[in-house]
Amino acid sequence: MTAAEARRPWLLLAPTLLALLVLMVLPICIMLLFSFYEFVTGGVEREVLTTANWHEFFTDSYYHYFLWKTVRVAGITAVLCAVMGYPPAYFIAMTHFKHKWLLLLLLIVPFWISFTIRTFSWINILGEQGVINVVLLKLGIISEPLRMLYTEGAVIMGMIHFLLPYMILNVYVSLEGIDRNLISAARTLGCTNWQAFREVTLPLSLPGLMAGLLLCFVLAAGSYVTPEILGSGRDALFGNLIYDTIMGQLNWPMGATLSMVLLVLLGAVAAVYSRYMGLSRMFKGLSR
C-alpha cells in the first residue's frame, strides 16, 4: 500500500472528524473546565479552579432530589414502554396479516411528526377542555373537570407516547430473528402456546427488550421539553434544572457541573448498551 493510499481514508474522514472534535469533544473538555470555575454572579464567573460546584452538588439535597426523581420517572417510563410495546411487537412479528408493512410504516410515521407537536397533542386529550374531561362531563360521571394535565402522570404519558415506537421496533427486530422451528418444536413436544411463549419466545427476545429498556431510559432521563410542556414546575427533571441554571440564573459553572453529571450517568448506561447489544441494533428498525 502506498502512502497516498494510506492517506485516502483520513482525507475522506477529515471534515467529519474535525467537525466532531470542535463541536463535541472540545465542548465537553471545556464543560469539565467550567465546572471548576468560580461562580461570581449571574453571567459572570472567575477563571480560578475551585471544587465548590462539585461540593455543592454532592452535599445539597436539592440536586439529589432531582437526580432521584429523574431516574425514577425515566425508570417508570421505560418499564411502561416495555409493557405496552411488547404485545404490538409480538403481533407484528407473528401475524399472517397481509398488510404487515402498513403496521411497520405506522411505527415509523411518528418519527416524522414533530416531537413538539406530538407532545402538545396530549393537551387536547388531557386538558380541562380535552376529550376525556368533556366526555366524562357529558356522561355525568364527573361534575368537575379532572386535573390530569400538568402532572407527573401527564409527563410520563407524553414520554411513553414519544418512546413507544423505539421500544416496539427494538423488540420486533429481535422477535423477527427467532427461528420459528424452535417454537414449532416446543409445541410438538407438548407445550401449550403460553408455555412455548414463556420458555422459548420470551427468553429469545430479551436482548431486544433490554435494548429497548435502556434506550427508553436514556432518552427519557435526558429530556426536558416534555416536562416543560406537559408538567408543572414541580414536575421538572434534571434537564430542566440544567436549562434553568444556565439560561435562567446564568450560572454557567454550576450548569456545566450538572451537565457533566448527566453525561457521566447516561454515558455509563449507553456504554453498557453498546458493549452488550451493539449499536447497529438500535438503528436497524429505523433505516429500513
Added chain:
Amino acid sequence: MSPSASDVTSGWGWQAVKVLTILVYIFMFAPILAVVILSFNDSMFGGFPMTGFSLRWYEKLMGNEAVLRAFRTSLWVALVTSVICTTLGIMAAMALVRYEFPGKQLVNTMVIAPALVPETVLGVGLLLLIRWAQEPRTLGLMVAGHIMLALPYVVLVVQARLIGIKRVYEEAALSLGANRFHTFREVTLPLLMPAIVASMLLVFTISFDNITASMFWRPSGVETMPTQILSMLKISISPEINALGTLMIVITVGVPLLGGALARMLARGAK
C-alpha cells in the same frame, strides 16, 4: 397434529394480543388526530366540544408574521444542514466501508457518539464553547450543531447501502482507466442515490424538528418552528397552534412519503 405447529395466531392469548395492539395504535394516533380535528374548530378556545367547521385559524396563521419568520428560519437551517451533513456523511461512510486503517473502531464509535450523548449535554457544550471563545450566537452555530446531531444517522444509512454495493463495479471502472473521482461520480454515486435521498430527508426532518438543543443554540430573538410553538404554548392554548401543528404534520409526513416514492423510482432506475 395441525399442519403448522409453530402457528401461534390462534386462541385467547392471540386475541388478547390483537386487542392490545389495536389499543396501542389508537394510543399513538388519537392525540395527533385530535390536533387535526381541532384545527378546524370554530370555537375561540383550544379544546372540545367542536362548535363548527372553520378555516379561520389557518387564515390567521397565514397572517402571523412571527410564525412565518420562524418557518423560514427553520427551512433554511434544515436545507443547509441537510446538504452539508449528507456530504460529510457520505465521505465518512466511504472511508469506513471501503478502507481498512488503524483506529477504525475508535473512529466508528466517535461518529456514532452524538446519537448517544444526551442532547441537553451537547446543547450546553456547544454553548459553553461559544462563550469560552467569546463569540456571539449565530445561525451558523445552530447549523453546525444540527450537522453534528444528524451525522450518525447519515453515516449509518449510507454505510448500510454501501455495504450492499459490490466492489467489483468500482474495480472494473478503475481498471478501465477511470480515476477515483470519476469512478465515484459515474459508478458509486448513482448506486448510492436512494441512500442519499433518504439521508437528506432524514437530516432535514431531524434539523427542522429539533427543539431540545436548539433552545440552547438559537441566537437571542430568533425562533425556529419548534421553539416558536413552545413559546406560543406558554401564552395560551389557542386553536391556532392546532392549525400550525396540522400544517407541520402534512409537511413532515408528506415530504418523506414523496421522497420514499422518489427513492424507490431511483432505485428501480439504477438496476
